[in-house]
Every structure is written in C-alpha cells, then in structure tokens.
Amino acid sequence: MHTRVAAGWLTGPDHETHALLDGERVVGLVRLLDLDDDTAEFDLRVRSADRGRGLGAAAVRWLSGHVFTSRACHRVEAMTREDNVAMRAVLARCGWVQEARHRQAWPTRDGRRLDAVGYAVLRPDWEAGTVTPVDRAT
Numbered sequence: 114m115h116t117r118v119a120a121g122w123l124t125g126p127d128h129e130t131h132a133l134l135d136g137e138r139v140v141g142l143v144r145l146l147d148l149d150d151d152t153a154e155f156d157l158r159v160r161s162a163d164r165g166r167g168l169g170a171a172a173v174r175w176l177s178g179h180v181f182t183s184r185a186c187h188r189v190e191a192m193t194r195e196d197n198v199a200m201r202a203v204l205a206r207c208g209w210v211q212e213a214r215h216r217q218a219w220p221t222r223d224g225r226r227l228d229a230v231g232y233a234v235l236r237p238d239w240e241a242g243t244v245t246p247v248d249r250a251t
C-alpha cells in the first residue's frame with residue numbers, strides 16, 4: 114500500500130479514492146477511475162462484516178452524484194463477474210442498466226472462465242431520475 118500511495122495510487126488528476134464511513138468508522142473504499150474521460154469507472158469494496166446493510170447501494174448512489182456534479186463525464190460504468198450477486202443486485206437497485214456480457218472473459222483462480230457483465234448509468238438518466246433501457250432492436 115505504501116508504494117501505491119507514493120506513486121499516486123489514491124488520488125491523481127483522473128482518479129480519486131474515498132473512504133466509506135459509518136459514523137467515524139471506515140467500512141469500505143470507493144475508487145473512481147478515468148474521471149477525465151467521457152466514461153468513468155469505479156471499484157467498490159465494503160468490509161465483509163458490514164455487507165448486506167445497504168452500504169453498497171448508498172455508495173453507488175453517492176458516487177454517481179459525485180461524478181456527475183464534479184466532472185464532465187457522460188457515463189459511469191462498472192464491470193463485474195456474473196456470479197457477483199451482491200454487486201449486480203446493488204447496481205440493479207440503483208437503476209444502472211446492464212449493457213454488456215462478455216462471455217468467458219473473467220478467469221477464476223480455480224481455472225474456470227466466467228462471464229463479465231457491464232453496467233452503466235447515463236448523465237441524462239441520473240439528472241431526470243429515469244432508467245433508459247438498451248435498444249436491442251438492431
């Protein structure tokens with residue numbers, strides 16, 4: 114961790130790291146990446162003892178608001194593994210739309226290949242409080 118801090122891993126012009134707090138207690142970490150691009154990305158981790166309390170959903174709601182109010186990004190994106198039920202539930206609950214499924218794109222430690230699924234929220238949807246589905250007609 115020390116070298117990463119020294120190398121600017123936590124915060125730089127196009128990325129930020131935020132602690133997720135429950136009162137004074139740090140219960141997770143939010144990483145925001147590619148903040149100078151049209152599409153930003155994030156990574157989120159909630160302490161295992163604090164999962165299932167709604168903190169993941171609260172963090173996802175906070176981070177989309179933070180990105181859209183502080184940056185010019187048009188989209189925020191997240192990739193996760195198909196079996197990450199908790200992350201997928203959080204994204205769906207927050208109104209993020211599944212846009213992609215990359216088959217067998219995520220090798221596991223035990224030698225399997227699982228699908229990677231991509232979700233995103235659009236700035237116009239965030240502003241209007243709407244959810245625009247993917248156009249699958251073409």
Ligand SMILES: CC(C)(COP(=O)(O)OP(=O)(O)OC[C@H]1O[C@@H](n2cnc3c(N)ncnc32)[C@H](O)[C@@H]1OP(=O)(O)O)[C@@H](O)C(=O)NCCC(=O)NCCS
Nearest residue numbers: 157158159164165166167168169170192193198199200202
């Ligand atoms: C993914 C993660 C951030 C979610 O955080 P959290 O604080 O537990 O999230 P919440 O409490 O807001 O919501 C969890 C949701 O998952 C659901 N869930 C969790 N485990 C589940 C399971 N095994 N089966 C079905 N649903 C499950 C919960 O029911 C809840 O959904 P609901 O409110 O619609 O019922 C957390 O589990 C985590 O840090 N995981 C490890 C890191 C990780 O995978 N990060 C994502 C990288 S893209």
